[in-house]
Amino acid sequence: MDDIKDKLTDFISTSFDELSDNDVPVFKQIKSVFNVASAGKGVIDASHDTRFEKFLAVIKNDLKRLARYPRTDTNHLELLVIKLKELMISCDYDQLELFIDENALEKKLRETESIPSESVLPKEVAHIIRDNIARIVSPEDWHKKTFEKLDDLSSVTKENIERFDKKLEWLDKRLYQLQQEMLDEGTFQEYLENKLLPQHFIHRQNRFHYLNKNIRFHGRIMEITQIERFLFCEQEVAVWAISGQGGVGKSKFVRNICERNQYFFNVVWLEKDDFTKINGITKGYKCDKPVLFVCDYADEKEKDVIELIKKMRDAQVKSRFLLLVRQKEMYERCERYAVIKEHHYYYLDGDKITPLDLSRKEYDIKLDTYKEIIEDFRAAYYNDKTLKEEDYQNILDLANKISPNNSQNQSASRCLFILLITDAILSGADKTKMDYNELLQSYFKRNQSHVEGECIDNGMHLLALATALNGLDISDSGLPEFIKEDINAINNVYTNKEKRADFLNKLSDGYFDKETNILYPIEPDIIGEFVFLWQFFDCIFDEKREKWLDHLSERFDDENDDYFTNFLIRCQANWKDKGEKLSSMINQRWEEQQDET
Numbered sequence: 001m002d003d004i005k006d007k008l009t010d011f012i013s014t015s016f017d018e019l020s021d022n023d024v025p026v027f028k029q030i031k032s033v034f035n036v037a038s039a040g041k042g043v044i045d046a047s048h049d050t051r052f053e054k055f056l057a058v059i060k061n062d063l064k065r066l067a068r069y070p071r072t073d074t075n076h077l078e079l080l081v082i083k084l085k086e087l088m089i090s091c092d093y094d095q096l097e098l099f100i101d102e103n104a105l106e107k108k109l110r111e112t113e114s115i116p117s118e119s120v121l122p123k124e125v126a127h128i129i130r131d132n133i134a135r136i137v138s139p140e141d142w143h144k145k146t147f148e149k150l151d152d153l154s155s156v157t158k159e160n161i162e163r164f165d166k167k168l169e170w171l172d173k174r175l176y177q178l179q180q181e182m183l184d185e186g187t188f189q190e191y192l193e194n195k196l197l198p199q200h201f202i203h204r205q206n207r208f209h210y211l212n213k214n215i216r217f218h219g220r221i222m223e224i225t226q227i228e229r230f231l232f233c234e235q236e237v238a239v240w241a242i243s244g245q246g247g248v249g250k251s252k253f254v255r256n257i258c259e260r261n262q263y264f265f266n267v268v269w270l271e272k273d274d275f276t277k278i279n280g281i282t283k284g285y286k287c288d289k290p291v292l293f294v295c296d297y298a299d300e301k302e303k304d305v306i307e308l309i310k311k312m313r314d315a316q317v318k319s320r321f322l323l324l325v326r327q328k329e330m331y332e333r334c335e336r337y338a339v340i341k342e343h344h345y346y347y348l349d350g351d352k353i354t355p356l357d358l359s360r361k362e363y364d365i366k367l368d369t370y371k372e373i374i375e376d377f378r379a380a381y382y383n384d385k386t387l388k389e390e391d392y393q394n395i396l397d398l399a400n401k402i403s404p405n406n407s408q409n410q411s412a413s414r415c416l417f418i419l420l421i422t423d424a425i426l427s428g429a430d431k432t433k434m435d436y437n438e439l440l441q442s443y444f445k446r447n448q449s450h451v452e453g454e455c456i457d458n459g460m461h462l463l464a465l466a467t468a469l470n471g472l473d474i475s476d477s478g479l480p481e482f483i484k485e486d487i488n489a490i491n492n493v494y495t496n497k498e499k500r501a502d503f504l505n506k507l508s509d510g511y512f513d514k515e516t517n518i519l520y521p522i523e524p525d526i527i528g529e530f531v532f533l534w535q536f537f538d539c540i541f542d543e544k545r546e547k548w549l550d551h552l553s554e555r556f557d558d559e560n561d562d563y564f565t566n567f568l569i570r571c572q573a574n575w576k577d578k579g580e581k582l583s584s585m586i587n588q589r590w591e592e593q594q595d596e597t
Helices: 002-018 021-046 053-066 074-090 093-098 102-111 118-136 141-148 151-155 164-184 188-194 221-231 250-261 274-279 302-314 328-334 338-343 367-381 389-402 415-426 436-448 456-468 481-493 497-508 525-538 542-556 563-574 576-596
Strands: 237-243 266-270 291-295 319-325
Touching (some): 221 319, 237 302, 250 266, 266 274, 291 302, 302 319, 302 328, 319 328, 367 389, 436 497, 456 497, 456 525, 481 497, 481 542, 525 563, 542 576, 563 576
């Protein structure tokens, strides 16, 4: 720590001496950002919480904007800003405080009237952001308007919230929403500055989600080398793909790649509606560094991906497109487009490089790496329990045995199933009787054990439909009657809104938003798909199943909404037998509906 402190102190001191008088105010502005950062950390630490990353994400964007201020020694100041940004990510936050004068920190805390009380934390953090960051951002009107919205944070402090975690979760989510609003207008450069990597606020309760920070990234050194070779190839625009079965670890792997390279690239993670936003931008394509686009569900958004590649090519933006797909055959389908063929990643001799398929056995990670992943999980959720040395190999063998579509053990192990099995074993399940049906059903039955009420089945029906239909607004009066029946059954048991929200949140593992009344699709996808197929084939019958079929086939026919169609394709890829049976039933019902009309 002392070595890092000395190096950075020397760097800042030298930089300060070399800056001209005209640039000194800019340097002071940068230092003021650190004062704010440290003050914010002081408030959060005083409330017994060390999560500071969201707060720093806002400050990082302001540091980037400072690099565009008028100055005489452009290169030197940009180097300074880059160095400071790197410090904010790479150093322990405790080290950050070493570079801030103690008196300045105390003054900053007094200025913001910070009180180490959890009851006012959202207000205090809001004041720090609003009063100290909003005043140094560039003066364009849309920036001002956006940061004025931060006033909302001061006035919406929750009353009746029992746990500090809930307040911090609300603050995280509100800041993320504001950040997303900044993407709706402005130039491409402004989009790059404000587009964050996927955040963890909605997935905090889900221990199996790739954004779970308790499970660190381990291994895959060879694959990282391959991806980074692609990132730094000589092509101006280059396209490549990562494929792999659901749960094999694609998203966690690529998230790690993004974090490793975000100071060499503007990193943009695109999923769902993001393509519409970015393809709608028509100006400001000048970039300070290359752009790395991670296109999640690329095979479901192939036309949007193609449009974006063309746009970057025509605007002469040096860019990399990393497409995430379930099966390499899906990427090969995208290759029929001329623009993909033109910019496919290739060797120096001109031969194209096939997608990196993480499902292939040769890319399976080593047992020691799996042990590290399992240990992260155990330490986070079962710290009072231990595993024997032979348990790790047994967990790996069982995961390979029961993973769907891997009966011959020809594919790489899936990290998701390793974690699910670890969770089941540590919670006392009998591993000798376990198949994937028992494994996943027992996971949701453990969730059900935390809730009371006679409407668990109704809740599971809503979870399944929300997953297949891209979410359900349970307050929507226009929902079909068969869905309202399940909602009314829950409302009759839980007449109190807070208790109803708590029931849905515990049952869904955190996928109900009580602010919007939206029940979101269950993630990871492969678990959500399983829940739907389980409920459809094993838990509803006769007239109710017929009503589900009618509604789903109508969604299948909706030209303006391809979510369910893509969901159906994923079910077939991950859960072959039931997925194909469901697809056949939907197609048959759709044909019957066409005959009737």
